[in-house]
Amino acid sequence: MDRFTLIHTGDVHLGMSGEAFGARAAEHRQLLREAFTRVVDQCLAQPTNLLVIAGDLFDGAQPSRKTVEFVRAQLGRLGQAGPGTEVVILPGTHDPLTRGSVYEEWLRQGLPEHIHLLTDPKGRPVALAGREVLVHGGPGCLHLAAEDSAPFNIGVIHASLQLGNLLGGGEPALTPRNVADTRMNYLALGHWHRFGDYSTGGVTALYSGSPEITAIDQAERGQAVRVELSRGGLTRHERLPVGQLRREETEANLADYDNAHQLVEALRRQGDQDLVLEVVLTGLADPSFHYDAAELEEALGPDFFRVRVRDKALLAQEEITESRYPPELIVGRFVRLMRGRIETAREAGDEKQVRTETQALQWGLALLERKESA
Numbered sequence: 001m002d003r004f005t006l007i008h009t010g011d012v013h014l015g016m017s018g019e020a021f022g023a024r025a026a027e028h029r030q031l032l033r034e035a036f037t038r039v040v041d042q043c044l045a046q047p048t049n050l051l052v053i054a055g056d057l058f059d060g061a062q063p064s065r066k067t068v069e070f071v072r073a074q075l076g077r078l079g080q081a082g083p084g085t086e087v088v089i090l091p092g093t094h095d096p097l098t099r100g101s102v103y104e105e106w107l108r109q110g111l112p113e114h115i116h117l118l119t120d121p122k123g124r125p126v127a128l129a130g131r132e133v134l135v136h137g138g139p140g141c142l143h144l145a146a147e148d149s150a151p152f153n154i155g156v157i158h159a160s161l162q163l164g165n166l167l168g169g170g171e172p173a174l175t176p177r178n179v180a181d182t183r184m185n186y187l188a189l190g191h192w193h194r195f196g197d198y199s200t201g202g203v204t205a206l207y208s209g210s211p212e213i214t215a216i217d218q219a220e221r222g223q224a225v226r227v228e229l230s231r232g233g234l235t236r237h238e239r240l241p242v243g244q245l246r247r248e249e250t251e252a253n254l255a256d257y258d259n260a261h262q263l264v265e266a267l268r269r270q271g272d273q274d275l276v277l278e279v280v281l282t283g284l285a286d287p288s289f290h291y292d293a294a295e296l297e298e299a300l301g302p303d304f305f306r307v308r309v310r311d312k313a314l315l316a317q318e319e320i321t322e323s324r325y326p327p328e329l330i331v332g333r334f335v336r337l338m339r340g341r342i343e344t345a346r347e348a349g350d351e352k353q354v355r356t357e358t359q360a361l362q363w364g365l366a367l368l369e370r371k372e373s374a
């Protein structure tokens with residue numbers, strides 16, 4: 001064997017309740033299935049020796065019978081035609097190998113020949129293709145070491161990677177040194193839901209990311225990775241877009257709209273059933289502008305897969321009564337200063353300057369008051 005091709009996925013989270021997707025939760029669960037189906041399709045579209053699933057295939061240790069049947073049917077497709085595709089699954093943090101878990105049940109029942117579970121806590125490898133290919137990994141295992149006896153060594157780890165000193169949370173994490181020390185031809189990482197290339201010390205190490213968006217703030221479209229290994233150590237990879245949803249963030253300046261209805265109409269023009277839209281409200285709204293983030297989300301709901309509205313706008317005040325702001329406070333001094341500047345501009349007959357100064361007063365007041373109430 002001179003060349004070896006694998007597809008790497010993980011963090012599929014099948015069966016996820018998808019609360020963040022609200023009324024679309026059931027549809028979202030279906031999209032997770034469709035994305036996983038497309039990963040399997042990719043294994044069949046071009047000769048693929050191995051499918052690696054780097055943890056969190058399921059959203060829980062005891063997925064529903066339907067979800068398990070779905071996975072078995074999909075993986076079954078890979079054992080049928082020609083030489084077929086071997087499948088190696090690492091239990092993750094959401095779907096650990098515990099008593100009563102789906103993986104324990106599979107081990108008890110026995111699995112089809114082409115499906116392998118990485119169950120050894122020391123990460124000892126599963127041997128494929130007459131020991132030419134060794135796939136190392138085990139539940140919670142962070143330290144792996146390639147064996148020189150095999151031309152192809154592949155590692156599978158489900159963990160965060162510690163970058164600099166920024167890691168919080170205290171969960172066990174992989175270091176770039178751990179990555180280099182594995183000396184793997186390829187290290188398939190799981191746990192982070194977005195693609196990332198963390199190759200180091202001659203080891204190609206990638207997070208595949210989830211095949212479909214699993215959270216509203218997940219910026220990138222779902223994907224998997226195809227990796228081609230050549231004898232002699234050359235590793236090439238290609239990202240496979242398998243997700244359907246995309247996410248965008250859009251800023252809406254309330255000063256550009258007369259009312260909430262106008263704003264909704266404008267946002268609707270971006271309407272797309274595959275789009276997860278994050279709307280950030282900004283600017284200084286006129287006092288007559290009545291809006292509510294939750295109501296906007298509801299109004300836009302049917303036009304998108306999901307909408308989230310974040311309110312960073314400031315509401316202008318109808319009337320600014322000087323007596324509310326004692327002159328000894330900063331806000332009081334600010335109001336009097338700006339009033340004076342508005343008056344000066346008015347006396348000079350400079351209407352443009354009056355508007356600018358009035359807006360500056362509103363902005364400053366809104367910001368100072370927000371600060372005081374926080």
Ligand SMILES: [Mn+2]
Nearest residue numbers: 011056094191
């Ligand atoms: Mn995950």
